Amino acid sequence: MERHIVVCIKAVMARTPKKHVVRAPDVLELNPFDQPALEVALRTREERGGTVTAISMGPETGAFALSEAMAMGVDRGILVSDPALAGSDTLATSTALAAAMNKVGAFDLVLFGIRTADSDTGQVGPQTAVLLGLPLVTGVSSIEHRDTALIVERRADGFRERFEVSLPAALTIHPGSVQPRDLGLSGIEQAFEQGGIEKWALADLGLSPEQVGWAGSGTRVPSWTHVGREKHCEFLSGAAEEQADELVKRLVTLGLIG
């Protein structure tokens, strides 16, 4: 059975040159955690047919993330962008995405990356699912398709959990679940030169400015401070075997090997 899968993606800041937080085009990239979600959607389409839509909320400088999704093979890209959305926290973002989902047409599955590489909250997927009243499984590592349901698997605390989820559903995808495909040059050329990304403003979503942006956000980020990580290098002494024993002991103590 064909599926219509919607994947919510974001252009994230890959670098903060001189510690400045500026969404300039050359520091943005498609959130690496969204790429496995796109890959899962595309593989599902290849196996079962259907369509994949990518939606991104953010300023116009992030539209390239949708072009990259289209270069991967996504059928439709929608940018939700409006000056009134500036300052949206995760709840306001989820409000806008849920409204976009209601407008996009019937869908079977909505996928999210497990989190974003810049703000790192992991909240947008779950909040959007709640707003849409969808069943949700987070950190999904594999999906089996049944006609009207999915069997999904996630790993947590050393256990493998299997869920049966009715459709439509929302999933956040574990980054280690699939290796995203590389972009072919031909796909990049077509996606970027032919355009075709739809742009939706707030009015298109039936939302008022009070529901989103600064006004619709319950949280504020009054300041950003860069926190450098202190690194120091310690040399172990003694014979090589003693050094190796000591190293293993330390790694076990830190829980890095077991």
Added chain:
Amino acid sequence: MDTLVSEKHRAVRRSVRAFCERELLPIARDIDHEARFPWDVVEKMARLGYFGIQVPREFGGAGMDSVSYVIVIEEISRACGGLGLCVTVHNSVAVFPILAFGSDEQKHRWVPSLARGEKLGAFCLTEPNAGSDAASIEATALRDGDHYVVNANKVLVTNGGVADICLIFARTDPDAGRKGMSVIVAERGTAGFVAGDLEDLCGMRANPVSSIRLFDCRVPVENLLGKEGMGLRIALAALDTGRVGIAAQALGIAQAALEEAVRYARQRRQFGVPIAKHQAVQMMIADMATQVEAARLMVYRAAVLRDRGRPFSQASAMAKLYASEVASKVTDMAVQIHGGYGYSKSYPVERYYRDARVTRIYEGTSEIHRMVIARGVLDG
């Protein structure tokens, strides 16, 4: 740089860099050491369109612009110079001349398989006694009915060991001097076509550089590219395009050397501090970064001129000359910053140093480029 590149170009860089860092960088040291052509990676590159970057879509290519092209070559070369060389030579001096000078039938016959990387191309001009003096080649292609009988001894052929489709520069009229040169497309497998042993080179060792010899090789007349006597013109047009790619390759190697030098300078401690704190090292880093940036501007500008249909010959000659000389200087400084370790195969900078050296020699030596540039300035 922002004025020269678009969102599309940034996407090209991100995707090629991600691919090369995952697939090529981890094996770059070994394939250099073993002088091995990594077919598995090459096949993946082929599927991503790296062998038909600017080939129109109707011939199975990606149909991209020259700026995208130089970014792809720069990024592959940042990981592995030998593979950057393979891709740039294939695209620029093998595929481009067929597209520019071939008949429709020839284009349909050869270009799609080349663009998909199912077949690899080579450019066979250099001979034991003809390098910079290209017009002095001795290879012959003499008409015999509906065939040319080709005899050629081509040396130092990039991709020679793996190329299926070779552009052979030969004399169709041995008495006509420069005007007697033509290009015959010879395919591997034709009787009399012999690819020689691989050269044991100082750098670019992942590239299967070899001789290509043709002994009384009978090639159908349909394989003549353009017309008889157009050889030198085709060579010059191909090299105009090719040198932008070599410049991009030199740029990628220089970029890699700069990044390694910065990484090492931050980590290596002498006199109680990271060596990056020493002014002598900072001076080198500043010179390296400045020269790499200047080279990049020249390379991208040459590509932009080509994309806009403007004359780019002089700009591409300058870019090739400057970027290749910068690559030599920058890789030399990267070795210096690494000290004794820079001279060891345990660190990648010695490979960059060896790989960079030849960019001042092939597709026109620095000296030939200076002659070309001076002629352009004085006659212009």
